[in-house]
Amino acid sequence: MMPWQRxxxxxxxxxxxxxxxxxxxxxxxxxxxxxxxxRALHDTLDEHLFEAKRRVLLRVH
Incomplete structure (x- = not known):
């Protein structure tokens, strides 16, 4: 990954x-x-955060 992409x-x-x-x-x-x-709302946010990060990282590869 190039520095600007990172x-x-x-x-x-x-x-x-x-x-x-x-x-x-x-x-x-x-x-x-x-x-x-x-607690359930926080768990849902954790799932969405993980999935969003995964999508961002997959987009650059």
Missing amino acids: METLGTIATIEHIIRKFRELIDTDSSIPPELR
């Missing part, structure tokens, strides 16, 4: 992680979300 890939992954982190903050600060649903 930087673009890392930037894209950082952006995705930032968005997921903001969703986590929303989930954690909303007192109307029960703890068991909160």
